[in-house]
Structures are given as structure tokens and as C-alpha cells.
Amino acid sequence: xxxxxxxxxxxxxxxxxxxxxxxxxxxxxxxxxxxxxxxxxxxxxxxxxxxxxxxxxxxxxxxxxxxxxxxxxxxxxxxxxxxxxxxxxxxxxxxxxxxxxxxxxxxxxxxxxxxxx
Amino acid sequence: xxxxxxxxxxxxxxxxxxxxxxxxxxxxxxxxxxxxxxxxxxxxxxxxxxxxxxxxxxxxxxxxxxxxxxxxxxxxxxxxxxxxxxxxxxxxxxxxxxxxxxxxxxxxxx
Numbered sequence: 001x002x003x004x005x006x007x008x009x010x011x012x013x014x015x016x017x018x019x020x021x022x023x024x025x026x027x028x029x030x031x032x033x034x035x036x037x038x039x040x041x042x043x044x045x046x047x048x049x050x051x052x053x054x055x056x057x058x059x060x061x062x063x064x065x066x067x068x069x070x071x072x073x074x075x076x077x078x079x080x081x082x083x084x085x086x087x088x089x090x091x092x093x094x095x096x097x098x099x100x101x102x103x104x105x106x107x108x109x110x111x112x113x114x115x116x117x
Numbered sequence: 118x119x120x121x122x123x124x125x126x127x128x129x130x131x132x133x134x135x136x137x138x139x140x141x142x143x144x145x146x147x148x149x150x151x152x153x154x155x156x157x158x159x160x161x162x163x164x165x166x167x168x169x170x171x172x173x174x175x176x177x178x179x180x181x182x183x184x185x186x187x188x189x190x191x192x193x194x195x196x197x198x199x200x201x202x203x204x205x206x207x208x209x210x211x212x213x214x215x216x217x218x219x220x221x222x223x224x225x226x227x
Contacts, residue, residue, distance in 0.1 A: 045216070105151060105166040108162075
């Protein structure tokens with residue numbers, strides 16, 4: 001029973017390029033969450049998606065960042081025109097049902113470490 | 118806005134000791150609280166989830182308690198082992214997302 005799979009594990013981009021981060025949730029999970037972890041900081045919520053729907057994107061920067069979770073295939077977090085400040089670890093988590101009111105625990109992937117040079 | 122604080126930021130104990138990690142949160146309107154461990158360069162591993170109606174959860178040598186009204190949770194680790202060395206994160210869920218603390222970095226010395 002594979003866990004949450006994220007790829008690539010490490011991604012290096014030059015300023016101005018695009019970064020695409022992929023997340024395949026655990027089997028049977030239809031709820032996906034993206035978090036960002038900066039050095040010496042806690043995890044910060046970015047976006048919550050269900051299949052084909054964005055439920056909550058209140059933590060997502062308004063520009064350059066977008067996320068999708070299509071009917072088929074992994075969830076994608078896309079960062080356009082990356083800047084050095086985007087360098088961070090990006091984690092994806094999934095759950096079987098919505099956390100409210102079902103109290104479904106979150107299961108995390110190993111993250112994608114993005115370095116912008 | 119929900120703020121989650123974890124004290125201490127770092128802790129070093131000899132193998133075999135029992136220890137307590139603390140987590141506090143500012144808004145008691147939560148649905149649940151989850152404790153995770155994170156190993157260097159890795160993702161988060163779920164340890165325990167406590168629903169708002171519960172006061173504690175146990176798994177092996179781990180016991181987590183929740184006092185929602187006072188905005189506090191503790192993670193108790195019994196008979197610590199070197200393999201317990203990691204960063205422990207507490208997260209609270211008031212709705213569609215978890216708010217995380219910055220973690221307690223635990224080192225268990227053999």
C-alpha cells in the first residue's frame with residue numbers, strides 16, 4: 001500500500017523558469033493538501049483540493065502559483081517565473097475524506113525540495 | 118488567527134528517560150489535533166490524532182493528551198530510544214487545514 005508519492009524529490013530551477021511539482025495521493029484518498037516549509041519555519045498551508053475542485057486556496061500566493069487535481073492523474077503544484085524566495089520544501093498530504101467533520105488523519109509525502117538559483 | 122507554539126524548541130535526553138513535549142494553541146475551536154514526527158530530509162509521519170471530544174490517545178510508548186479549553190496538548194514518550202530522535206510537530210485543525218507549530222527537535226543519547 002504505497003504512501004503519498006511526490007516527485008521529483010529535488011528540483012533545481014533558475015530564476016524565471018517554471019517549477020512543476022507532482023503528488024499522487026494514497027490509494028483511495030481523494031483529498032489533497034499542499035504545504036510549504038521554509039528553513040527554520042513551520043509548515044504553512046497553501047491549498048486544499050478535491051478531484052477537479054479547489055476547496056481552499058487561502059494560503060496560496062495570488063500570483064505565479066497554481067494548483068490542480070484532475071480527474072485522472074496526480075495533483076500538480078505549478079510555480080511560474082520562480083524567484084529565490086520560492087526555495088523551500090513543498091509537501092503534499094492526502095486524506096480519505098474531508099477532515100471536517102470526519103477527523104480523517106493527514107498522510108504526508110516526503111516532499112519536493114525546490115532550489116532556485 | 119490560530120497560533121501554535123511548541124516548547125521546548127530542542128530537547129536532549131539520555132536513553133531510557135520518559136519525556137514530555139508541549140504544544141499550545143490560541144484558538145480552542147478545533148476539530149482535532151495531530152502529532153507528527155519528521156526525520157531530517159523526510160516527510161511527516163503521523164503519530165496520533167486526537168479528536169476534539171477526546172482527552173487522550175495512546176499508541177505503544179506514545180501518549181498524547183488534549184485539553185481543548187486551555188489550548189494545550191502534550192506528547193508523552195516513555196522509555197525513550199535513540200530511534201526516537203527526530204523533530205516532533207503538533208498541528209491543530211479548525212477547519213480545512215492544519216496549523217503547525219515549529220516543532221521540538223528531540224535527541225536521545227545512547
